[in-house]
Amino acid sequence: MLTTTPSDSHTWNLVFLGLLLTELGCRVVNVGPCPPGRLVVDFCLREAPDLIVVSSVNGHGAEDGVPLAHQLRAVPQLRTTPMVIGGKLGIEGRDVEAGRLEEAGFTRVLGEDVESLSRLVAAVKAGTAP
Ligand code: B12
Numbered sequence: 408m409l410t411t412t413p414s415d416s417h418t419w420n421l422v423f424l425g426l427l428l429t430e431l432g433c434r435v436v437n438v439g440p441c442p443p444g445r446l447v448v449d450f451c452l453r454e455a456p457d458l459i460v461v462s463s464v465n466g467h468g469a470e471d472g473v474p475l476a477h478q479l480r481a482v483p484q485l486r487t488t489p490m491v492i493g494g495k496l497g498i499e500g501r502d503v504e505a506g507r508l509e510e511a512g513f514t515r516v517l518g519e520d521v522e523s524l525s526r527l528v529a530a531v532k533a534g535t536a537p
Pocket of ligand 1: 414415416417418419420423424460461462463464465466467491492493494495496497498499517518519520521524
């Protein structure tokens with residue numbers, strides 16, 4: 408499942424990640440820009456994804472990721488699904504507090520590191536993801 412945060416209208420990040428994940432052999436469902444949290448939950452319940460990838464680049468990801476993670480983790484079926492967030496999460500490349508996002512429920516906070524995402528996808532496929 409590929410998604411972004413409710414405030415984020417950027418789309419090329421989603422297009423890029425969709426292509427990358429497809430190249431890595433994933434079937435990708437892209438929820439699209441500015442999805443309300445409830446819509447992301449509904450998509451996840453319908454698709455039962457092996458991995459949820461949240462991308463945000465508008466600078467609000469570090470903040471908006473927290474309630475989104477809470478909303479997803481509140482659903483029993485999604486409590487243990489591997490879930491990562493990345494992109495330009497803070498403003499002007501400032502370090503973001505990964506701890507807050509992880510406490511909220513993200514398995515990993517990846518920033519812009521697509522290599523780490525590729526490794527995580529391989530781990531999910533191999534059944535060895537955290
Ligand atoms: C095009 C664009 C827009 C367009 C978007 C149109 C559209 N339909 O997509 C419009 C004009 C609407 C727009 C609006 C805004 N934008 Co804008 N936008 C851009 C711009 C110029 C290009 C983004 C893009 O398409 N990149 C191409 C994609 C492929 O790359 P990417 O998004 O960088 O993603 C890469 C990585 O981040 C990474 N990645 C992304 N997600 C994830 C997730 C994971 C898990 C991983 C591992 C990696 C990863 O992979 C990608 C490939 O390397 C950037 C500046 C720039 N040059 O990057 C600003 C930029 C993203 N915008 C910015 C801002 C501030 C805004 C606005 C808030 C401006 C405003 N005051 O209104 C609004 C926010 C709107 C909203 N509600 O979200 C800032 C964000 C600041 C920050 N995070 O530090 C940027 C960086 C410009 C800047 N330097 O200030 N924007």
